[in-house]
Amino acid sequence: MSLLQDPILDGLRRGWKVRGGAHGPLPADITCDVAIVGSGAGAGITAELLARAGLQVVIVEEGPLKSSTDFNQREAEAYPSLYQESAARKTEDKAITILQGRCVGGSTTVNWTSSFRTPDSTLRYWQAHFGLDGYSTPALAPYFSQAETRLNIGPWLTPPNENNDLLRRGAQKLGIPAESIRRNVKGCWNLGSCGMGCPTNAKQSMLVTTLPAALDRGAVLLVETRAERFELAQGRVTALRCSAVKPNGALASGAEGATKIVAKHYVLAAGAINSPALLLRSQAPDPHGRLGLRTFLHPVVMSAAVMDHEVQGWQGAPQSIYSDHFLQTQPIDGAIGFKLEAPPLHPVIFASTVPGYGEQQAALLRQFPQTQVLLALLRDGFHEQSPGGKVGIRSDGSPTLEYPLTDFVMDGARRALLTMMEIQFAAGARQVLPVHELASPYTTWAQARSAMKTLPMKPLLTKFVSAHVMGGCAMAGSERLGVARPDGVHWQIGNLSIHDGSLFPTSIGANPQLSVYGMVNRLAQGLAKGLSGRDVVLA
Amino acid sequence: MLQPGLVDGKLGSAGRVVVTHVGRALLDGSLPADPASRLAALQGLLERVDALTAALPPHAQAELSQLLALLATLPGRRALAGLGPDWADAGVPDIQQALQSMRTSGLSLCQQAYQALHDIVGAAYFSDAQTWGQLGYPGPTPL
Numbered sequence: 001m002s003l004l005q006d007p008i009l010d011g012l013r014r015g016w017k018v019r020g021g022a023h024g025p026l027p028a029d030i031t032c033d034v035a036i037v038g039s040g041a042g043a044g045i046t047a048e049l050l051a052r053a054g055l056q057v058v059i060v061e062e063g064p065l066k067s068s069t070d071f072n073q074r075e076a077e078a079y080p081s082l083y084q085e086s087a088a089r090k091t092e093d094k095a096i097t098i099l100q101g102r103c104v105g106g107s108t109t110v111n112w113t114s115s116f117r118t119p120d121s122t123l124r125y126w127q128a129h130f131g132l133d134g135y136s137t138p139a140l141a142p143y144f145s146q147a148e149t150r151l152n153i154g155p156w157l158t159p160p161n162e163n164n165d166l167l168r169r170g171a172q173k174l175g176i177p178a179e180s181i182r183r184n185v186k187g188c189w190n191l192g193s194c195g196m197g198c199p200t201n202a203k204q205s206m207l208v209t210t211l212p213a214a215l216d217r218g219a220v221l222l223v224e225t226r227a228e229r230f231e232l233a234q235g236r237v238t239a240l241r242c243s244a245v246k247p248n249g250a251l252a253s254g255a256e257g258a259t260k261i262v263a264k265h266y267v268l269a270a271g272a273i274n275s276p277a278l279l280l281r282s283q284a285p286d287p288h289g290r291l292g293l294r295t296f297l298h299p300v301v302m303s304a305a306v307m308d309h310e311v312q313g314w315q316g317a318p319q320s321i322y323s324d325h326f327l328q329t330q331p332i333d334g335a336i337g338f339k340l341e342a343p344p345l346h347p348v349i350f351a352s353t354v355p356g357y358g359e360q361q362a363a364l365l366r367q368f369p370q371t372q373v374l375l376a377l378l379r380d381g382f383h384e385q386s387p388g389g390k391v392g393i394r395s396d397g398s399p400t401l402e403y404p405l406t407d408f409v410m411d412g413a414r415r416a417l418l419t420m421m422e423i424q425f426a427a428g429a430r431q432v433l434p435v436h437e438l439a440s441p442y443t444t445w446a447q448a449r450s451a452m453k454t455l456p457m458k459p460l461l462t463k464f465v466s467a468h469v470m471g472g473c474a475m476a477g478s479e480r481l482g483v484a485r486p487d488g489v490h491w492q493i494g495n496l497s498i499h500d501g502s503l504f505p506t507s508i509g510a511n512p513q514l515s516v517y518g519m520v521n522r523l524a525q526g527l528a529k530g531l532s533g534r535d536v537v538l539a
Numbered sequence: 540m541l542q543p544g545l546v547d548g549k550l551g552s553a554g555r556v557v558v559t560h561v562g563r564a565l566l567d568g569s570l571p572a573d574p575a576s577r578l579a580a581l582q583g584l585l586e587r588v589d590a591l592t593a594a595l596p597p598h599a600q601a602e603l604s605q606l607l608a609l610l611a612t613l614p615g616r617r618a619l620a621g622l623g624p625d626w627a628d629a630g631v632p633d634i635q636q637a638l639q640s641m642r643t644s645g646l647s648l649c650q651q652a653y654q655a656l657h658d659i660v661g662a663a664y665f666s667d668a669q670t671w672g673q674l675g676y677p678g679p680t681p682l
Binding site for chain 1: 647
């Protein structure tokens, strides 16, 4: 029995209104002021602000309600219960594995806490190309500042773990600037288990901040409940149809869409991929063919080094050092740039990511404690040859994402792999392996550089992952360019707002959680004022 | 006659055959050397693959079921993996060669199949604390 306090169990004891799964059957009919689809970054901020404005809010979450008592730092339990498709969601061609949360708190419950404001260069691109004149660094600053205060986002003063420090040291040797990452934590134990849900409630995710605030003000939370479709008439949503689902997403007992929620206003915050998919299932108007398009992933490539000493990449804050050198030293709309970071290392992800089989793979696996991994996030969406992916739906209504890894993206992947290997050798690596089906461990930088010249940069051979899904319901100043208006309201559906990362018209060029918090903070304050007449701010 | 690879979300008899033999080739070098322990380790793998597949969404279960069903048949095994002998009769090098041909195939279907097997077997096998010693991983910090 853990001696740590569990704010979720405490809240349930206080009488929070939670239904679905083990919390009791879903009512057939619900009426409220605002129905929010999703419970992640955008949904959480929206729920707290609307509840503070005195509005009756219902939150619909497809995943389960899990909390610190459940978070036992084990991947085999965390991935199936906390992630979309058991952490094995993939693009249609299966070339990119997508990590996305599916639980109360969404991806904020399982992310690695890296917090960056939206880069100014990204906002300037939006102003120039998508008519988002109000999205400037000074205009957004107060909203970021409030979110940072609310979520305790600040400098991380503990020394980086060795996995991150090797990035710092290797970059330094090459004259590449690297900086510290700010984190949304309070009293962090430096365990390194962020990706499996924070067992000490130090991570200031939506699960332990905004959602409890909304629930304490009477919000209703439906869990293990899928939003199937909006019913639409005359440019308005008239109802939201929801179904009870099993842990794996299959329909539970009860008819599809058996629960009907009628609200004055609806907020879609199911995350990129799921938000556009819900609009597709609802046959929402899309007169300019924008829905589901321009879905971005920050496609990630990785390089694994073996050091002479213990790295223990499972231990300590997962991400504390980054370099934007390869984003900042070239034009945003030129060849694709990349951000460098390090990922946490745990056995299940490691064993399924290390390429190959048999004795060769076993030898790599045995060096797990000495292994250091770097990742590069490619900044997609700023060039005509990087149009991003397209969300669709299967016959069962589940979402698909077609994402072409174009030569333009692949060129960036090759440069990123080369850079990461050079940094790892500079940091003292005795061998380096780019994560690619045809690569083998290289023992010198010269050998690695020469091998990379001939390694075919093809989908499925070059391994890609993504933990940042953005776009698909882009906001824009003109209805021809986007799905939502700059205030987040759907261009064609008057009582529907979109409040999540699916609004972004390009990728962010940084880990996106704070971009969602800050921008949605502004949108939700506007929505609260419009619906209630009251001014509210995050505490 | 095509037997489904998964039954009620878990490995059926066809699926068990494919995963057992693919597992012994993929994990060669990580599995215990002693035959009895190796058998027990493969049995443990099957149980953990069951847990993994049961948690997959219906569309992914259907796809994986089809793949395993196909690989369990003679024509499917030959077409997809280029493996002549029966799974049970094939040696580890034969199966590894078949896996390598899928891995480097020009057909994305074969590459996808290899990667699905690679990822599922690796993830399931190393999800158990008993295997962590081989990785030098001490397990999560006790709280």
